[in-house]
Amino acid sequence: MSRISDSTVRRLSHYYRVLEEVAAEGQRLISSHRLAEREGITSAQVRKDLSCFGSFGRRGLGYDVDHLREQIRGILGLSRRWRVAIAGAGHIGSALIAYRGFGEQGFDVVAVFDTSPQRVGRPLGDLAVRAMDSLSARDAIDVGVVATPARAAQDVADAFVAAGVRGILNFAPRKLRVPPAVALRAVDMTMEFESLSFALSQPRSARRPRSAP
Amino acid sequence: MSRISDSTVRRLSHYYRVLEEVAAEGQRLISSHRLAEREGITSAQVRKDLSCFGSFGRRGLGYDVDHLREQIRGILGLSRRWRVAIAGAGHIGSALIAYRGFGEQGFDVVAVFDTSPQRVGRPLGDLAVRAMDSLSARDAIDVGVVATPARAAQDVADAFVAAGVRGILNFAPRKLRVPPAVALRAVDMTMEFESLSFALSQPRSARRPRSAP
DNA sequence: TTTTGTGAACGTGTTCACAGCG
DNA sequence: CGCTGTGAACACGTTCACAAAA
Numbered sequence: 001m002s003r004i005s006d007s008t009v010r011r012l013s014h015y016y017r018v019l020e021e022v023a024a025e026g027q028r029l030i031s032s033h034r035l036a037e038r039e040g041i042t043s044a045q046v047r048k049d050l051s052c053f054g055s056f057g058r059r060g061l062g063y064d065v066d067h068l069r070e071q072i073r074g075i076l077g078l079s080r081r082w083r084v085a086i087a088g089a090g091h092i093g094s095a096l097i098a099y100r101g102f103g104e105q106g107f108d109v110v111a112v113f114d115t116s117p118q119r120v121g122r123p124l125g126d127l128a129v130r131a132m133d134s135l136s137a138r139d140a141i142d143v144g145v146v147a148t149p150a151r152a153a154q155d156v157a158d159a160f161v162a163a164g165v166r167g168i169l170n171f172a173p174r175k176l177r178v179p180p181a182v183a184l185r186a187v188d189m190t191m192e193f194e195s196l197s198f199a200l201s202q203p204r205s206a207r208r209p210r211s212a213p
Numbered sequence: 214m215s216r217i218s219d220s221t222v223r224r225l226s227h228y229y230r231v232l233e234e235v236a237a238e239g240q241r242l243i244s245s246h247r248l249a250e251r252e253g254i255t256s257a258q259v260r261k262d263l264s265c266f267g268s269f270g271r272r273g274l275g276y277d278v279d280h281l282r283e284q285i286r287g288i289l290g291l292s293r294r295w296r297v298a299i300a301g302a303g304h305i306g307s308a309l310i311a312y313r314g315f316g317e318q319g320f321d322v323v324a325v326f327d328t329s330p331q332r333v334g335r336p337l338g339d340l341a342v343r344a345m346d347s348l349s350a351r352d353a354i355d356v357g358v359v360a361t362p363a364r365a366a367q368d369v370a371d372a373f374v375a376a377g378v379r380g381i382l383n384f385a386p387r388k389l390r391v392p393p394a395v396a397l398r399a400v401d402m403t404m405e406f407e408s409l410s411f412a413l414s415q416p417r418s419a420r421r422p423r424s425a426p
Numbered sequence: 427t428t429t430t431g432t433g434a435a436c437g438t439g440t441t442c443a444c445a446g447c448g
Numbered sequence: 449c450g451c452t453g454t455g456a457a458c459a460c461g462t463t464c465a466c467a468a469a470a
Contacts, residue, residue, distance in 0.1 A: 275451065
């Protein structure tokens with residue numbers, strides 16, 4: 001088993017979502033082709049992705065929807081729960097806390113931090129905003145979310161690392177430096193807007209290729 | 214000049230950000246090596262990316278910070294302004310409207326839409342929430358932001374397309390179908406969390422390679 | 427016959443290494 | 449000499465095509 005590419009993991013998320021939909025529709029089996037067409041990729045890609053983790057299908061039939069979904073659930077680590085802390089009780093932080101969807105996927109927001117004295121102590125959802133420097137290893141945080149202004153982002157990330165988090169999700173428009181043992185993902189809306197701006201600035205010729213079957 | 218890869222465009226955003234910082238520090242020149250180390254990539258990558266658009270550097274010296282920044286600004290289409298509409302006046306939509314950073318980068322949020330009668334008519338920032346079906350080509354929207362629950366996302370995207378938007382930024386955890394002429398970008402927090410969950414579930418061996426010089 | 431699983435072929439993006447200029 | 453710009457080499461992810469299995 002070789003190393004798993006980032007793209008493969010992201011597609012697993014999509015497969016998982018599609019399988020939930022398909023299961024809700026009552027389908028018991030699904031072929032790689034059907035899984036692919038919902039996704040907009042090739043069936044070979046689906047099979048390659050899944051083959052990284054084992055042989056889940058039955059030749060001539062396809063994949064058992066429930067079984068495959070549970071397998072992917074396990075692979076993605078969604079069978080257990082993760083303790084999440086959010087740094088920054090501003091708009092993004094508040095939006096994340098208000099969004100209940102994460103709880104369904106195994107992520108429990110157990111703490112919210114901020115440096116502003118005006119925000120510390122205030123209730124936010126079920127939690128009270130805590131002072132940033134009250135974060136410690138005792139909080140046993142698995143994933144730290146950086147939802148602060150860009151200038152504070154690196155300090156907050158350092159604090160998360162010092163508190164022993166194993167993963168960081170960064171919403172601030174700044175590249176963070178973390179030790180290699182800490183998994184880092186970034187959601188950079190500014191970059192997405194700029195990427196759109198570039199696409200819209202191009203002459204209406206070169207479009208991303210969408211291969212038709 | 215060949216087609217520009219998505220990765221190149223995203224890195225241009227980063228270069229732009231770094232150049233702003235460097236300019237603020239008073240630097241007038243910067244080498245590809247310095248640009249790269251701030252970014253965590255190789256200097257050859259920087260030069261390759263820039264060479265897609267022209268020869269901006271001077272051999273033996275490096276790149277003029279101000280000049281390169283203006284060039285990238287033009288390439289990314291940040292010299293003009295884009296009219297943005299947000300669909301979904303929930304937490305994400307509100308957070309986007311409250312975030313003033315986009316205005317600095319050429320994005321003007323000119324309308325907010327929602328389907329909920331309770332939200333329509335309410336003020337949100339400088340705007341009043343409008344009924345979703347009041348969106349039309351008359352609004353002359355360049356970029357539509359989908360910040361609705363997943364089940365409404367495709368309908369909203371269709372409405373944006375019908376109203377003539379040229380780009381869509383999707384925050385809903387669902388794959389959208391849009392005509393090839395419409396640029397589509399997605400910010401999928403659910404997927405990012407799942408990607409982190411996967412990384413945290415792996416044994417502490419295989420980490421993403423960070424080549425040291 | 428249908429559909430999986432997979433080695434081989436292919437295409438694309440990244441890195442190397444050096445010629446070309448300042 | 450220092451650094452850019454770029455063809456060539458390389459690495460990696462995607463697609464093809466087919467043997468194997470139900």
